[in-house]
Amino acid sequence: MNFAMRSSSFISRFGQYLFAFGLIAVITATFFALRDALDTTLIALLYLIPLGLITALWGLGPGITSALITFLTFNYFFIPPYYTFAVHRPTDVVILVIFLIVAIVISQLVGRMQVSLAAATAREREATQLYELSTALAGLHDERAIAEILAKQVQDVSQGEAVELSITGTQPFAFRLPESIMPTRLPEWVVPIQVARGALGEIRLWRAAPAITSSEKRLLQTFASQGALALERARLAQAESRARVLEESDRLKSAILSSVSHELRTPLSTIKAASSSLRSNEVSWDSAARPELIAAIDDEADHLNMLVGNLLDMSRIESGALKPKREWNILPEIVGSVLARMKHLAGEHQLEVDVPESLPLVPVDYVQMEQVFTNLVSNSVKYAPEKTVIRVRAFVEGESIHVLVSNQGPQVPQEHLERIFDKFFRITAADRVTGTGLGLSICKGIIEAHSGRIWAENMPDGLAFNFTLPLIWEGAPPPQLPMDTETE
């Protein structure tokens, strides 16, 4: 049965009876005017038309009542003696009885048809609502979205005062409709959202009047089980993607471990070899090898320290703990100090710098930016052949600063240009070049923490690393400082 129709109130019910009686009164008046021209049997037959109509329009109640009233009015007005309920002729008695039987049978038949039609319509609507719900839920993998849709549908169908969906699990939550005010009393009806493994939550419905009917309960239960299926599906999908992430990170971890242990062991082997030979009597006190061995221990300890530093940086970037301490800095100062420090590492490479003094101040973390330049330049030193040029260039581009570190080393295949910033990604075999394979991914992490962008591109004669950094920081452009220029 339709809920909207079902909610028809006493007033409209009463109205239906009134209409029915009105119709009978009008028809009776018409027949009464034509009483002499019409035969009693004909009148009885004609009376059956409005009766059928009333039952068809307003149902069994008004139909049967109208049949009885018509029976009485027919008797009163049309069966002689008129204006009494007395009947003299036996034929009239037969007519009356037949009329009553036919009227009631017609009313019953039409009424029953009406009821089954309404039931069929209600079933069809339920089916449509269920279909809508399952279409809306299909493909959803977010528990909140599922809860929201389910609550909305329940609210639509039940027209209740409020609906609350509480979902249990690792992250329990509740979804309420309307969001603003919830009734303080207990809900009128509670349906568990249940799957084979147990309850996933429940639907609470507040609707004081009209009371919730059994067919509504049945529908809501179907809704709840649809919701349960959707939630179950979402949870399974989540579990699956979690498993996939774990598998991926497992794979990455073993890659890290193998790369790291290889990289850490190399300097350790040197240190162990040098220190043990110094301890033993193999190397005499005045041997020329002594300072050589001592220098090796010192250098390799520094190398080891750098590797550990890189690993720490990477884990900090991964965990989102790398927060730049941004200040207005002078880019030429940073570049200058890095290149000065790297001079001895650059060896036979030629360093060319075009970072003009006229550049505005840049809002960066000094230490992290030093590291970006160190990593980019040392990457260039590592891969570009000796005696080639490594160039560092910076210029303003709109509201950003654009920095280029280019070398005349081998180009990177187009499909690897992005991947070289991934951790542990290497084009050449790991044992041919030293390093953790972390340098570029650390650069990427730092630049992105500064809201910048970093990429590599092939140049006609080599490879260039590019990055841009915003010059606007906390809504302000680089400050211009009032300088005192007057000397004492």
Place this chain on the structure above:
Amino acid sequence: MTNAPHILVIDDEPQIQRAIRTILTEKGFRVTTASRGEEGLTLAAVNEPDIVILDLGLPDMDGVEVCTRLREWTQCPIIILSVRDSERDKVAALDKGADDYLTKPFGIEELLARVRVALRHSASKQGMQGKVIHAGSLTIDLAWHIVRRGDEEIKLTATEHKLLAYLASNHGRVLTHQSILTHVWDPADADHTEYLRVYMRQLRKKLEVDPERPQYILTEPGIGYRFIADE
């Protein structure tokens, strides 16, 4: 050697304690070690050391707090030991009264240089004004505001002079951005590191032979600056 300088080392790692003790004893210092903050504070009160070497990562309390509590009653130099990447902690400790810092792992020359600077500063806490400081070919007369490279006088602006005077009179020591800004400019300007960057660059251009590779005014990344003068 009862009047040899006494150094208190507060560090919870036995290997570091062993290395520092061996080297400093070798160099003629008296060394006491503590592995916890409370123990270190007690030993400092009992022994009144000439220098405290303090690790920031102690098991029982924060190194910065040890620093603060030491400063409540003693002005003895404090040298901080800490790992790389904890610039914030180092700056916090320096601003709470520590005199210098060393990043682990450190070379022994660095440690000895810090100890020497610390001893010199505790010996001549006052009377820095009026001194003439020599750094390479530079001569800085703090009293007369005259800076010379060789025989040639270098003209400095008033702010540059103030900046150089503060750096030079604390030569050998690290000075945090905040302490320089507070001393040379104004406590209200303590956040304006850009002033410092710009003036420091200008000063380097006037003083250094190669401003990209400064010999006198060194940058301590993320911390501050250090002026290197002749011993």
